[in-house]
Amino acid sequence: MAVNGAVTWLRRAEEIDGYDLSASDSEEVHVLAVDDSLVDRKVIERLLKITSCKVTAVDSGRRALQFLGLDEKKEANGFDGLKVDLIITDYCMPGMTGYELLKKVKESSAFREIPVVIMSSENVIARIDRCLEEGAEDFIVKPVKLSDVKRIIDYMTTDFREGEERRRGINKRKLRDDGDGDGDRSLSSSPPSTLSSSSTAPCSTSTSPLDSPTRRLKMTSFEEHIFADKK
């Protein structure tokens, strides 16, 4: 079975070929939102819809795994038609915490490519570091704002488009300079796991308060790693 996340990314690559890249990606990002709070689910759902995402909201880590088809007790029942592009989960939940869900997703060969974002009302550096080290894409401090969601969706879709542009640009130039397949590697490699391996140093040594600069640190190191010939 194809790696879900990679299939989504690769499929988009095939579709984008031949299209004008300045046009917005017609395929909606499908987000799986996990939160035990009814109020927070309603809010996150609205936030994601406004940023033009398809949303599936569930109330527990267990249900999230069931939806993905990872729960041992239940078979994946036709849901794999709805590929999940992003998981956004609350940290503190009864039963399975968001951290435990993150680990399960990253341990799974089928779903480890899916970026996972953690939300928490508690702004604890140790907790944030732990999540990022486990492979979380980002960490949002609650209450969640529209700007938080926009930022995440933007860099998810932009990173991919930039990767595409780079790849096509390199192909067109016939690898004139030292862009020796770096663009290609960005597609075939798994962004999140590359991220987790390179993210530990910048994030854990940072002592700045958790706001955009700290969170963006991780993305910058990702960009630097993937687009080595950028600057």
Added chain:
Amino acid sequence: MDRNPIRRQLAIMRQSLFDQGYLDEQFIELEQLQDDANPNFVEEVVTLYFRDSARLILNIHHALYVHFSPTLFLFLFIHTHKVMILLLFFRERKPFDFKKLDGFMHQFKGSSSSIGANKVKAESTLFREYCRSANAEGCMRAFQQLKKEYATLRKKLEAYFQLARQTGPLETATRPK
């Protein structure tokens, strides 16, 4: 400046909710999620909040003020006087479950924060501090205060949304002339 007196009243009501600290900027965040297709989003979320958090308030009340479990009552009725002694023993010995209380309040605080309920959120924080220092008296006092703020907020928001429904929410009003 809006000529409509009801709209003006609504604007004044809204501003005072912020000025007096009942609401914070998260409420404004929610207002910005409203549009023509979803003109009552904030009211929907707030209604959901009050309904959902009522359950938590009840749980906290139960954990604070009820000192023995209902099943012991059942034993009392069914069995002999020997069990009554056991019941009294339990009644005096049962400690506050601060962890449980803190757990409920964590959830309550989370939802309150998500709708921008500023004062209620502050009272929740205080309650949690008393939980963490295992201060039963403090918890009970903080809970009384919290319930007061909660009731006040509910009344004010109900009045606000009632008025808003008469005029259409401010956020989707026409641009000032």
